[in-house]
Amino acid sequence: MMSNNFYNSFNPTNEKSALVPMVVEQTSRGERSYDIYSRLLKERIIFLVGPIDDGIASLVCAQLLFLEAENPKKDISMYINSPGGVVTSGLSIYDTMEYIKPDVSTVCIGQAASMGSLLLTAGAKNKRYCLPNARIMTHQPSGGFQGQASDIEIHAKEIINLRSRLNQIYVTHSGKKIAEIEALMDRDTFLSPEDALQKGLIDEVVNKRPDKK
Template identity: 60%
Template sequence: MYVLRLSMRSASEHSLCAEGRGERAYDIYSRLLRERIICMMGPIDDSLASLVIAQLLFLQSESNKKPIHMYINSPGGSVTSGLAIYDTMQYILNPICTWCVGQAASMGSLLLAAGTNGMRHSLPNSRIMIHQPSGGARGQATDIAIQAEEILKLKKQINEIYAKHTRQPLSLIESVMERDRYMSPTEAQAITLPPSPLPALLASLCIFWMLLRESETPVHLEMKTKAVLNPLRAPGEHQAADISQERIGLAPTMPELEGAHPVALERIKA
């Protein structure tokens, strides 16, 4: 028997522990990490960046071909901490599937856009916000000028990253980044941040299926689609791109549903 426990302990405390009566209890985030899921929740700072980077490097050492799923619910935070995570995402060889759960604002939206093309998702009721970097400075006029110049450099650098991953003109990115811009998944699709929003049922399966299943074996859904619209095409081009198989995430196939735990099956059907 496997027991899942919800815990907010730090990464150093995420460990597998043994209990009596033949039971094995897992810290919830350790259990998710075994399924190659990283939860990036809360403000982005050096502490969160250290944890996420360590998990990315660990999962690459386990396999540099299997995809990594990163769930993002963040209001943003430190630019340097966010860029440290971004650089690691680009450095490792694994495809990275990003999911917006709740909100991906500021630096959180950049990390959402940094996922592998075709593997960026937003859940139906999530929100995405983009804007230019901000900061403050005090001291002598020369020092303030130096800080202002640095912020302008960061602004240009971040705009170029968005343009790279959305394949939109830099001028358009600069325009939409000038002020806070809040978007639904459908609105964000217009500038190709994530692809189209997932249906509610598929979104629920992706999040809860692994937690409800008793088996240790990771479950993956091989979605066979004959044609899907490519969100990265230029506006007005609605050509279909044929994809034979696309790995979506931790969702079950119908034969697996038939053998699922009754409680899990009831939750999924609901």
């Protein structure tokens, strides 16, 4: 079963919650403490870490909608370190990124594989970044079904339609032709940041945060 590490880290009954650092700030009303992720959320930074499932997707979508409500004109940064996961969960994040008004800048740290690579690619134009030692992996969706032959055929058609839909999303955001994307997605394809840049999945490989102008 797919684990939900990101959600569990915020669960006060989970032992891992003790590993999340707390930040203490001085305010006019005294001290106020935040877990590190909540503090970064104030800076409009979201983390997408671990396998993508409905629990992760609901958290990320909620944060995107919250930040839009706070300021619909200010960019949001999403840091991605994910092996991928459930396609429909990933698409719910993708649709929310497209739906909200702020630009969502994506940054790959560690890895962006499978649905993680799609969400990385779906970042705002000229605002998709990758750190130098991160890895990107793309492939076509996979699945299995048992049952009557007619039901198996129905599910096979659905996954083929889904593959076509995902390929079109990559085409839209990479600027590449469908034939090139289909070749990229046919098997597990591991890409260096430089390869991902050449394929149009990111806009820049960054070693250091640029100085603010």
